[in-house]
Amino acid sequence: MLDEATREHITDGAGPGVRDTDGDLRPELIEQVANAVEASDAARLKALFADLHAADQSDLLEVLAPDDQPRLIELLGPVFDFTALTELDETVRTRIVEALETHTLVEGMRELDSDDAVYILEDLDKADQAEILDQLPELDRAALSRSLDYPEETAGRRMQTEFVAVPAFWSVGRTIDHLRETEHLPERFYEVFVVDPLYRLKGAVALDVVLRSRPGVTIGEILSDEWHQVRDTDDQEDVARLFERYNWVSAPVVDDTGRLVGVITVDDIVDVIAEEADEDLKALGGVKADEELSDSVWYIAKSRFSWLFLNLLTAMLASVVIGLFAGEIEKMVALAVLMPIVASQGGNAGTQTMTVAVRALATRELGHGNAMRIVVREAAAGLINGLAFAVIMGAVAVAWFGIPDLGLVIGLAMVIVLVAAALGGILIPLALHRLGADPAVSSGPFVTTVTDVVGFCAFLGIAALWFGKS
Incomplete structure (x- = not known):
């Protein structure tokens, strides 16, 4: 947030305050900035941006039309804090950097800490990086080149080379x-x-x-x-x-x-x-790590397709299981009505356990030493919830369809599916982690398949056995 002096500076002759009580940019300020860019009014823009924090500059930059974003930076000149670019989505930042004049980028890079400069440069291709680096002082060029040589997501990429x-x-x-x-x-x-x-x-x-x-x-x-x-x-x-x-x-x-x-x-x-x-x-949601709100519709649809296709295959497997009990479903419509409830409860329970397990593996809180204890804990929690929901759904089924045996069938299915969901939610991430796969990426479809297949098999299988004897 701005200090009182800065707020007064912006309000007195330069425009409204930066943010409202909800923390959002004030519409009046956004409109003034957009109008100043359209009019190429550099003096007005410099008054509006004077003393703004880089985070505020970044947010103002992001709400402008794509063509106006590089124009704003060019008009502001040294008033623009290039640290603001590090706060932007990668797609937006790359587009802006590629549109800027090289001399503007070079002047902005001179004022940045090395880690921020690397953060901006790493999104560019080698030719654009070289063009910018060639115009920097030799010591700065050597430091940035060395940092860029490190693999992504390492300490060498993240570090700043300025120290005492x-x-x-x-x-x-x-x-x-x-x-x-x-x-x-x-x-x-x-x-x-x-x-x-x-x-x-x-x-x-x-x-x-x-x-x-x-x-x-x-x-x-x-x-x-x-x-x-x-x-x-x-x-x-x-x-x-x-x-x-x-x-x-x-x-x-x-x-x-x-x-x-x-x-x-x-x-x-x-x-x-x-x-x-x-x-x-x-x-966990099957979305690529680099997906941003600024990405195109085509990129988003393409990046999500593979995950959705995998889920389609697992759903088809569950449908095959349902098909095995088509005769029982035809005889008793109540089974078709209650079947989604069993699968839904199992899926939700499995997702809960999987989320906890994946997070614990990511933070190294779950390992060889406590794995068995956590598995037993989750199974016990699944059993308790299974018994509770068995009573609830059993009573609902009896009241709904007037068939006492149906309440017993769905009750038993609830216990089985919730215990299976708890075990699948913890054991599948553990197994994937042990095999070297990322549990966050791979667990979802497998856990969903387990809960659906077990849920349908339990409910329809018990129903077939129970009512087949009747």
Whole structure:
């Protein structure tokens, strides 16, 4: 949110406040920005955007028509914070970057931290990356090229290459003077790293410790005994888990020789956690991780087709099971009426268990040590709910159709399907994880198949046996 001075600046002569009480952009502001872009009124736009946070700039940029988005950036010039591009959907960001003049991109990249610059560049093809990198200063070009060489979703891709490193023999006074006098320091940093002449990491000292120590004390004397590091090839999700577990604020990144190559800070990790959670949630619904609201209709339809086709095959299998009991269904219409209820309850119960299991596997809370206990717990929960819903649906079936035996049949089916759903919801993700497959992506169709097939077989099979004897 804006401070009072910024809010007054925007309101007095520059336009309305940025957001309403619900946190949405004010329509008046959006209209003023759109009108200023259409009129190519750079002065008006600069007044509207002055002192806006990058997140607010990003939201204003995203609501404009596609053709107006790059025009806005060109008109704003240095007033536009290129960090705002990192807040956009990948599809929107790529389209804007490709439409911008190269010199505009280069000037914007100069002001970014290396991790933000890499985040923007990585979506471009190699030729466009090279064109931009060639126009950057040599040191910046080398740092960005090195980061882009790392595989996606690794610490090397996420790290920023700006950090503060000093030798152990420097005094606290000399270190503080260095921090005051050096121009190109990171915008935010929390630790001073200690390195040897080959830049191998020897430890770290928190800034508050530096400021509280006497000027004559050497950095080596106040070196922390509990410092930590991550490898440049570590998966970003594993790094995020370490931040969460140990409450880190930042972590140095080293290569395979122990040489300090960058630093990851908690603001990067927040983005990683959000991305991984978003990816898992989409995977559970059969949606590709890179699908965005800005994607085209054709891309969305094509990306979802394979998942829907797999679900169609599993649904056909369930239909085959129903076909085996066609005779019983013809004799008693009540079976056809109640059959979807059994399958629906099993599907919902299986999805509940599967969601918990997939999330627990993703966060490493579920493993070899506690797998059996969790399986037993889920089965017991399924049994309790099965008995409860057996009583409920048994009473409903008797009241509805006036057939006492039908209540007993659906009651038994409810117990079986809910226990099967609980077991399928936990055992299928565990098995897929053990086989090296992503449970979030693969579990859904298998769990659905199990619950449908077991539900139909249980209900119709028991009905066939029970009423066949009658």
